[in-house]
Amino acid sequence: MSRPLFPAQEIGSLMKPRWQILGQHAEPLDESARSEFVRENERTHFASELPGAADALLAGHARELGGEAVRDLGALFALRLLERAGLARVYDGEARRIEMFEYPIRQMRGFQFQGHVRSFDNKYYLKAAVTDEVRLEHPYHLEEFDFVRRHAHGEPKLPITGPYTLADWSYNEFYLARQRGWKGRAVRRAAQRDFVVDLARRAIRPTLAALIEHGCRVIQIDEPAAGTHPDEADLVVEGFNAATDGLDAEFSMHICYSDYRALLPELLEAKRCRQWAWEFANRDRDGRDGYEVLRALADYGDTREVGLGVVDVHRDEVERPATVADRIRRAVGYLGDPARIWVNPDCGLRTRGLDVARRKLEATVAGAALAREDFESGRR
């Protein structure tokens, strides 16, 4: 099936609207949350699709309504926001998720949460240690996917945290203890490999299989930790391959804020990965060409699709469509074939306010249209 050049896709989470946060906490909406709800509903009329829930929330009956119904509303809101912006592949803005580590780990056995670690300043994240063999309690993300599939007008694309990242963000206790002798670099690496592969085989693959069974066709495996240890790129790949072994879906791998060259060529061994979804716009400034790194893919003869980050999720300044179009043209220059390119934000837009996020998505779609016009009219 042919599709227009440079289709746009979601890449991750959106900021949760204030009305959703208050509603989930069973708190009545204050004036700003109420007007935010009304304003957003005027754009997409999402509330009319779940009228009972919307009415109850606005009437201050969040407690009676229950958190799940509020999350349904939040998911529907995000879905319609993405669709109205013109995205071809959509999800729910991860409206039901809080973060990408704790939730999947809580669906498994073999882990014990240890407490908070400081990420920077007064920001922390919860860390778990694997203290026994990894086992999956039950496949996850199924209910949220079912909801999206029932309501989406665009093609659903599900993001899921990859095995390497889950392992890297955990403390490896069980698999390390199985190794004999001093736990030096080589021993730790062997233990980490066991951990990654077990996560992939015992937890991620069954979950992916269940999602596919539910009709999920497009799956993005998030591996933000891949760039932390470039010398472990082969473990990223081994985890990806084990997680997707024998499964039939369109898999992509999302990595961001990393030195992609340092991960090549090992990363190219991810057999069932059809698309690299990477961040580029953040590094495309101060006279530097953030897309030049794509040359490395061409140098290695890799011909997979690229999910091209064309808007920066760490700045409020909204890119002009002409800037997006210029970025796409440069990417085509490095990759050769324009049909390989999807466009998306660099990463999840949850770092930005909803209004900025919406305008960045609209700029993404408008910029893609400009570039498409160029290529289809033969100006390029």
Added chain:
Amino acid sequence: MIVRTGLTGPFPRPEALVAATRDLDRGRASPDAVEEVFARTEAEVVALEDRLGLDTRTGGYLRWMDLFRPFAETWEGFSVGPLTRWFQTNTFYRQPILHAPPGRVPGAIAARLPLPARADPARGGVILPGPYTFAGLLDNRSGEADEALVHRLGRLLSEEGRELAGLGFGAFQFTEPLLVDRPPEGALAEAVVAAYRSIAGAIGPGTALVWTYGADATPVLPLLDRLPVGGVGVDLAETDWESLPAGGERRGLGLGVIDPRTTLVEDPAEVARIVRELAERRRPSAIWLGPGAPLDLLPWEPATRKLHLLAAARQALGDADGGPR
């Protein structure tokens, strides 16, 4: 064998302090209330350091946002820059931006040292950035060449050390992960040696310890052995210790025996065996045992559990003065 033990970096914040600082950021707690939790936690860290018989009291450096922040916020020529990944970890620092030749502000760093360390400077452990790591990880927009900047930071840190030594501090650690992660060569390596000559001249060579971590120190050992300091620390989880060559006599050897990348507690007997073997091979004047990398890569509870290894290893080594007090 003289064995010394101590923290080599910040200690993690306990859950109560995590909650308090989060509340502060969200406007749900007053600065005074959070200050109380900080003070209480510092006292807990000191009590732990004392209980385990550690030779230095640090108080955990709980208020330092990162290794450079007190300098970037108080020294002249700096501003605080963007979040930047701290080596191969999932933690970040705000990269200092150097706009002009740096200048130190007397008293500024002393005022930022943990209160318990200031209260008893004779036992207070001072943990500062090393000049090479500092110069290499900042965003240098001052126009100064790398070698000159290492020289200059070495001079400023030596002045800092002189001031702190004057206040009674006697144990200084200069934290240098970059020395093993991205070893300097040629003129830059010479600048590092010169910077430490300047530091040792200011505080006395026996009191300065250079602590490396995060990568194998073996290839850099020839340079580390040239640094005119009391000792050099290496991260045993990263260093190919079996390949560490003989040498380094009459200098101290720091061994990072706790790996904060895992909650698994190291075996004291195995640690003692490795320490003995290295002591035999390197014949150091003293051995410092500590965490190989900052313990705040762990949450409070497992970090506390793992810190007990220092006392246990010391006992296993048969140190007469060691063991929990």
